[in-house]
Amino acid sequence: MAHQHSSRPRLSPSSDTEDRAEMTMLLAPRLAYFAGVARTEHVTRAAQEMNVPQSTLSRAMVRLEQDLGVDLFARHGRTVSLTPAGRTFLASVERALAEIGRAADEVRADADPATGKVAFGFLHTMGAETVPGLLHEFRADHPRVRFSLVQNYGEAMLERLRAGELDLCLTSPVPDAPDLVARRLDEQKLRLVVPADHRLAARRRVRLAEAAEEAFVTLEPGYGLRRITDDLCQEAGFRPRVAFEGEEAETLRGLVAAGLGVALLPPPAVPRPGVVELTVTAPRAVREIGVAWLAGRPDTPPVTAFKKFLLSKRGSLLPA
Numbered sequence: 001m002a003h004q005h006s007s008r009p010r011l012s013p014s015s016d017t018e019d020r021a022e023m024t025m026l027l028a029p030r031l032a033y034f035a036g037v038a039r040t041e042h043v044t045r046a047a048q049e050m051n052v053p054q055s056t057l058s059r060a061m062v063r064l065e066q067d068l069g070v071d072l073f074a075r076h077g078r079t080v081s082l083t084p085a086g087r088t089f090l091a092s093v094e095r096a097l098a099e100i101g102r103a104a105d106e107v108r109a110d111a112d113p114a115t116g117k118v119a120f121g122f123l124h125t126m127g128a129e130t131v132p133g134l135l136h137e138f139r140a141d142h143p144r145v146r147f148s149l150v151q152n153y154g155e156a157m158l159e160r161l162r163a164g165e166l167d168l169c170l171t172s173p174v175p176d177a178p179d180l181v182a183r184r185l186d187e188q189k190l191r192l193v194v195p196a197d198h199r200l201a202a203r204r205r206v207r208l209a210e211a212a213e214e215a216f217v218t219l220e221p222g223y224g225l226r227r228i229t230d231d232l233c234q235e236a237g238f239r240p241r242v243a244f245e246g247e248e249a250e251t252l253r254g255l256v257a258a259g260l261g262v263a264l265l266p267p268p269a270v271p272r273p274g275v276v277e278l279t280v281t282a283p284r285a286v287r288e289i290g291v292a293w294l295a296g297r298p299d300t301p302p303v304t305a306f307k308k309f310l311l312s313k314r315g316s317l318l319p320a
Helices: 017-040 043-050 054-068 084-111 130-139 154-162 224-235 249-257 301-311
Strands: 073-076 079-082 117-122 146-151 168-171 180-189 191-195 205-207 215-219 241-246 263-265 275-282 286-294
Touching: 017 043, 017 054, 017 084, 043 054, 079 084, 084 301, 117 130, 117 154, 117 301, 130 301, 154 168, 154 286, 168 301, 180 301, 191 249, 215 224, 215 249, 215 263, 224 263, 224 286, 241 249, 249 263, 249 275, 286 301
Parallel strands: 117 146, 117 168, 205 275, 215 241
Antiparallel strands: 073 079, 168 286, 180 286, 191 263, 191 275
């Protein structure tokens, strides 16, 4: 393998991010070639094993050394041996190539139709019964599909969709954004939850305006249910007086049971002692539940299958 240093300038060592990125782009295509030559210590044999022309391999090694500015090989006729710099470089190259191999195996495994992975987000209030039931039903036909599950409030899940961390999410309200695709699946009635000894506790139905003077316990701003609560109260002619803000619906029920306020909440998975749940007759108190995904992003087969399954649950996602 001829070894003539080129007169073209090589990259100089630098901690600058742009210089490092440029160096990486120059070196990356030749790293597997370098590892092959280092393993065989013979350019002809390495070229045969990698099924590339010997001339291509020889030029690649010369350019690699020129770009690095160091000799990686000592030449001995048709054979080569690593210099100390070459041995140091090889150790890192082998780790990098192994990591690339692991990453390739992981993404192929995640896309496998039978055993792939779905990153699925959903609201906290969907976690006790709805989502476990959905997954149980889906896995009857897809028993080996894996799931990465994320519980969060709606806006946080949409951010993770946009960041590529989620494939799909169940959320409320159903988002309307140009970069997302969203489909309404069902609606869920909201109830006015009051303490068991509250003045309205003997009632079965109530107009929301009757709670205008009450202290409310609500989710924090940014949560979809908080926005719905504010909008419904406005429609009923008042602005809710918020006494406590939380991050989870069942915590709010506990605050109501302690006599700290009233709340608009979806039905509980399990009845909570100390509270009474009243049907709201006016305004119509519901929240829409939908599934959302990022527009234009191709799906893996397991994501496609789960998306199709969710869309088939339109109108029957939640208990009647």
